[in-house]
Amino acid sequence: MSTQADHGHELVPRPEQTPDALRAALAVVAPGRLAEMQRTKDEAFAKAVEWQSLSPVRSWVLAWARDIEIARRPDLATRHARAKRLLEHGDEATAREALTELGAVLDEALKAVQG
Structure with a gap:
C-alpha cells in the first residue's frame, strides 16, 4: 500500500496498482463489483493479446484504481453518488x-x- 495525502477517513489505504492489490481493496470497499472487475480484466487482457499492446491492461489498472479511490474515500464516494443520482434530474440545469x-x-x- 502506498502513502497518500490525508483526505479524512479512508476505508482502506490506497492500494498498489497491481491486479491483486486492486482486487483486495475492491473486496473491502465494493465487493459487489468483483465480478465486473474480473470481466473487464479478462476483456483487457484479451485486447492486449489481440493488439499486441499493454495499453488495454494499463487502462484497466488506471480505471479500477480510480474507481477504488472513489469508493475508499467517503468524501469522493458521497459526491460521486449524489452526482450520479442527479444526472437523471428533470431540471436540465441540475443535470x-x-x-x-x-x-x-x-x-x-x-x-x-x-500521483
Whole structure:
C-alpha cells in the first residue's frame, strides 16, 4: 500500500496498482463489483493479446484504481453518488451541474492515483 495525502477517513489505504492489490481493496470497499472487475480484466487482457499492446491492461489498472479511490474515500464516494443520482434530474440545469460534478470527482480520483 502506498502513502497518500490525508483526505479524512479512508476505508482502506490506497492500494498498489497491481491486479491483486486492486482486487483486495475492491473486496473491502465494493465487493459487489468483483465480478465486473474480473470481466473487464479478462476483456483487457484479451485486447492486449489481440493488439499486441499493454495499453488495454494499463487502462484497466488506471480505471479500477480510480474507481477504488472513489469508493475508499467517503468524501469522493458521497459526491460521486449524489452526482450520479442527479444526472437523471428533470431540471436540465441540475443535470448539467451533476455532470460537471461527476467529471470533477473522476478527475480528482484519477489525479490522486496518478500521483
